[in-house]
Amino acid sequence: MKKESTHLHPLYLPCLLIFLLSSLRSITGDARARAVKVTCSPLLEHNATAYVPNFVATMEKISQQVQISGYGVALTGSGPDANYGLAQCYGDLSLNDCVLCYAEARTILPQCYPQNGGRIFLDGCFMRAENYSFYNEFKGPEDNIVCGNTTRKTQTFGEAVRQGLKNAVDAAPGSGGYARASAKAGGSESESESSAFVLANCWRTLSPDSCKQCLENASASVVKRCLPWSEGRALHTGCFLRYSDQDFLNKIPRNGRSKGSVVVIVVSVLSSVVVFMVGIAISVYVCKRRTIQKKRRGSNDVEKMAKTLKDSSLNFKYSTLEKATGSFDEANKLGQGGFGTVYKGVLQDGRDIAVKRLFFNNRHRATDFYNEVNMISTVEHKNLVRLLGCSCAGPESLLVYEYLQNKSLDRFIFDVNRGKTLDWQRRYMIIVGTAEGLVYLHEQSSVKIIHRDIKASNILLDSKLQAKIADFGLARSFQDDKSHISTAIAGTLGYMAPEYLAHGQLTEMVDVYSFGVLVLEIVTGKQNTKSKISDYSDSLITEAWKHFQSGDLEEIYDPNLNWKNEIDSHVMEKEMLRVVQIGLLCTQEVPSLRPSMSKVLYMLKNKEEILPSPSNPPFMDERVMEFRDGSDGGSAACASLATVSQSSFYGR
Ligand SMILES: *[C@@H]1O[C@H](CO)[C@@H](O)[C@H](O)[C@H]1NC(C)=O
Numbered sequence: 071m072k073k074e075s076t077h078l079h080p081l082y083l084p085c086l087l088i089f090l091l092s093s094l095r096s097i098t099g100d101a102r103a104r105a106v107k108v109t110c111s112p113l114l115e116h117n118a119t120a121y122v123p124n125f126v127a128t129m130e131k132i133s134q135q136v137q138i139s140g141y142g143v144a145l146t147g148s149g150p151d152a153n154y155g156l157a158q159c160y161g162d163l164s165l166n167d168c169v170l171c172y173a174e175a176r177t178i179l180p181q182c183y184p185q186n187g188g189r190i191f192l193d194g195c196f197m198r199a200e201n202y203s204f205y206n207e208f209k210g211p212e213d214n215i216v217c218g219n220t221t222r223k224t225q226t227f228g229e230a231v232r233q234g235l236k237n238a239v240d241a242a243p244g245s246g247g248y249a250r251a252s253a254k255a256g257g258s259e260s261e262s263e264s265s266a267f268v269l270a271n272c273w274r275t276l277s278p279d280s281c282k283q284c285l286e287n288a289s290a291s292v293v294k295r296c297l298p299w300s301e302g303r304a305l306h307t308g309c310f311l312r313y314s315d316q317d318f319l320n321k322i323p324r325n326g327r328s329k330g331s332v333v334v335i336v337v338s339v340l341s342s343v344v345v346f347m348v349g350i351a352i353s354v355y356v357c358k359r360r361t362i363q364k365k366r367r368g369s370n371d372v373e374k375m376a377k378t379l380k381d382s383s384l385n386f387k388y389s390t391l392e393k394a395t396g397s398f399d400e401a402n403k404l405g406q407g408g409f410g411t412v413y414k415g416v417l418q419d420g421r422d423i424a425v426k427r428l429f430f431n432n433r434h435r436a437t438d439f440y441n442e443v444n445m446i447s448t449v450e451h452k453n454l455v456r457l458l459g460c461s462c463a464g465p466e467s468l469l470v471y472e473y474l475q476n477k478s479l480d481r482f483i484f485d486v487n488r489g490k491t492l493d494w495q496r497r498y499m500i501i502v503g504t505a506e507g508l509v510y511l512h513e514q515s516s517v518k519i520i521h522r523d524i525k526a527s528n529i530l531l532d533s534k535l536q537a538k539i540a541d542f543g544l545a546r547s548f549q550d551d552k553s554h555i556s557t558a559i560a561g562t563l564g565y566m567a568p569e570y571l572a573h574g575q576l577t578e579m580v581d582v583y584s585f586g587v588l589v590l591e592i593v594t595g596k597q598n599t600k601s602k603i604s605d606y607s608d609s610l611i612t613e614a615w616k617h618f619q620s621g622d623l624e625e626i627y628d629p630n631l632n633w634k635n636e637i638d639s640h641v642m643e644k645e646m647l648r649v650v651q652i653g654l655l656c657t658q659e660v661p662s663l664r665p666s667m668s669k670v671l672y673m674l675k676n677k678e679e680i681l682p683s684p685s686n687p688p689f690m691d692e693r694v695m696e697f698r699d700g701s702d703g704g705s706a707a708c709a710s711l712a713t714v715s716q717s718s719f720y721g722r
């Protein structure tokens with residue numbers, strides 16, 4: 071198995087990275103990298119100049135440990151700016167799944183900033199950072215229960231859950247804090263009514279006794295709060311516990327260690343990309359802040375700005391926005407974006423607005439920020455969400471946008487019921503509208519803007535279900551002027567073009583790629599990034615590509631489109647095929663082969679124009695095709711990838 075020496079395609083490693091990231095599932099299992107809950111500490115950081123680098127350094131140290139052991143603790147700095155961190159994957163994750171999960175945790179937790187710490191529970195791992203040592207804590211007021219699926223089950227299932235919990239809770243403290251269990255109860259009932267699956271995991275810093283107390287309390291709470299529902303999770307200070315009627319656990323690896331070293335190589339590249347990007351984002355922010363602070367000395371910038379702001383219609387008072395959103399009430403929360411949380415608000419004159427509360431406070435560079443907002447607010451187009459203004463100098467940085475009553479596209483296309491609201495005509499108009507918005511950003515506005523984060527949740531729908539692109543221009547304001555590798559936190563796994571993810575290479579083609587993914591999602595009603603339990607099927611792009619090649623695309627069209635029953639079904643079918651082909655042209659691996667957005671728009675509008683044939687999407691070069699052919703199905707293809715990279719990297 072080890073010694074087949076194989077020649078590697080030059081794009082191999084980047085592609086493997088993309089593959090790992092874009093599907094958030096891995097060679098051997100499921101990373102379960104879905105965030106269940108983020109809780110931020112109540113206190114603000116003490117001194118940002120010291121806090122941010124400490125945080126970044128701690129994460130870097132932990133990252134190195136996680137790659138080796140699936141767990142890490144680190145301390146950087148001292149006094150009130152000290153940063154204590156802990157990250158741990160649950161025991162059933164393989165190392166490479168672990169790094170994926172960690173990478174996700176690592177990109178989400180900084181959202182707590184400027185709070186001085188926080189914790190995040192994902193379904194596959196946990197991470198926490200504070201300015202004090204919390205390593206021995208195992209209970210506290212933040213202990214939480216999140217049930218999840220609320221399908222009602224029978225008493226028999228309840229018995230199985232209790233038995234499974236008991237087994238796992240008894241076993242874990244004595245076996246490094248981790249145990250899994252599956253239990254069956256009754257006899258006559260169906261498999262799903264009688265089987266329960268349980269995972270129990272304490273943080274490795276705890277003593278067996280603390281672990282036991284944590285799990286016992288967690289177990290009792292989850293039974294009380296979640297049964298008779300089909301799923302329950304306890305998110306406690308010192309442990310994680312989950313039961314379900316679905317077997318969410320990863321298979322127990324047969325020859326556990328054999329893949330370790332490849333995985334570490336692949337994964338260390340991968341995680342350094344992620345850490346690097348986030349690190350850069352934060353350090354850019356810090357550097358920038360420093361230079362601004364320097365600049366500010368000896369000038370009357372502040373007064374000038376105060377006057378500009380007072381006179382500007384773009385300026386919203388912090389208190390006005392606070393009032394409009396009910397002090398950022400959870401109930402008004404519309405969603406979470408790359409740079410902040412969005413709330414619905416109503417101004418005193420009755421106007422609806424959407425307020426974005428940024429993770430990073432720009433108060434210290436309010437002039438720059440204001441100029442940025444000023445610039446973006448001049449970008450006006452029917453397919454772009456209007457930026458109305460900001461609270462640039464208040465205690466927090468807030469952006470104010472027009473409010474769109476139908477919210478975002480993902481709420482429709484990925485939803486069984488709402489999906490029906492969007493028939494093919496409407497979806498086609500949304501695709502065209504999004505393309506028009508992008509053409510404007512890329513080619514027609516006064517400043518060229520690359521969006522970088524085109525995805526279904528960034529396409530908003532107005533009252534007539536017309537598409538408007540949200541969140542553009544913002545990435546620029548977090549960008550270092552000189553280095554365009556400072557790709558920052560922008561971008562979403564699964565929509566990111568391979569060259570951008572692997573090399574930070576940023577051109578309009580990055581948006582074209584994401585647009586292509588979006589188009590495929592709109593036609594199929596499926597999400598490209600989805601980490602499903604024991605699902606080894608290929609990514610959406612690969613799936614579309616295969617069906618396109620074999621001429622049976624109708625199998626992947628969204629059933630919600632119900633197109634076969636339409637009178638003009640053959641016209642629709644032709645259109646859908648055309649749109650998929652355009653989507654595949656946009657997601658071609660080689661950026662220079664992808665069409666520009668204006669070309670895309672032209673192809674969408676001129677339905678008789680003959681389309682070029684798409685070349686392969688990432689990961690479908692002939693080499694890889696060969697591996698696939700020689701193996702027995704999807705998961706084996708993944709395994710053979712691993713084998714090949716192992717044999718090639720091993721001997722160095
Ligand atoms: C914040 O930390 C930096 C770096 O440690 C230090 O130079 C600076 O004096 C601190 N500022 C305050 C207000 O304590």
Ligand SMILES: *[C@@H]1O[C@H](CO)[C@@H](O)[C@H](O)[C@H]1NC(C)=O
Nearest residue numbers: 113114115116149150201202
């Ligand atoms: C943690 O930070 C808070 C606020 O920034 C500060 O009040 C507190 O003293 C710090 N804790 C320690 C242990 O230094």
Ligand SMILES: *[C@@H]1O[C@H](CO)[C@@H](O)[C@H](O)[C@H]1NC(C)=O
Nearest residue numbers: 219220221222262300315316
């Ligand atoms: C909830 O659980 C039921 C079975 O108990 C399953 O059929 C369904 O798919 C689950 N729903 C989600 C959203 O996971």
Ligand SMILES: *[C@@H]1O[C@H](CO)[C@@H](O)[C@H](O)[C@H]1NC(C)=O
Nearest residue numbers: 209210286287288290291294
């Ligand atoms: C778990 O512990 C908390 C105190 O930390 C207590 O209030 C709660 O009642 C306990 N829950 C159960 C089910 O024992």
